[in-house]
Amino acid sequence: AQSVSQHNHHVILSEAASLELGCNYSYGGTVNLFWYVQYPGQHLQLLLKYFSGDPLVKGIKGFEAEFIKSKFSFNLRKPSVQWSDTAEYFCAVNDNFGNEKLTFGTGTRLTIIP
């Protein structure tokens, strides 16, 4: 079964710092990869997704993620965070077998200090 690891449970940064959140998955075949964000009191929103093509994917709000197949990774990055980026971030994977089920990581709580 697919598993997704997010090793950073809670990250605290100051505004303008650079961000990288780790995501690793277990399945070695073709996968679709997603990052979702959950702002306090709000529902999950799609930040970005990767299906194929350029492994560097740009999403909303200045976020990007890089798919590195050899490392089974899909890390999320942002060069300069803002206080409004405080949220829970979830990495998710599906195995592209026509099965749309998502496997979620445990999430990373990001706190930005003004």
Add this chain to the structure above:
Amino acid sequence: GAVVSQHPSRVICKSGTSVKIECRSLDFQATTMFWYRQFPKQSLMLMATSNEGSKATYEQGVEKDKFLINHASLTLSTLTVTSAHPEDSSFYICSADQEGKTQYFGPGTRLLVL
């Protein structure tokens, strides 16, 4: 685009009663919808996959007789928690799959069983 709504946003009920939660895709058709539970400060746990016009597929350990799912149209899926007990108190989230590739999430329903 890709908006998913849930109703109600929160519900309090007595133990032993049944509660119905609706999930609607507002601006797209979804042949597949998903139901999740989210425990405090944890990730999403997939409960079942709801397919329009057919029976839902439940994840291991989820009681299909307790969590009844109906997907009567391409824009509506319902989850009924039957004979609810305090341990069923949770945050229930639905998602709708757009074009078989990306899930968009509803705002969630907080259920409290007294």
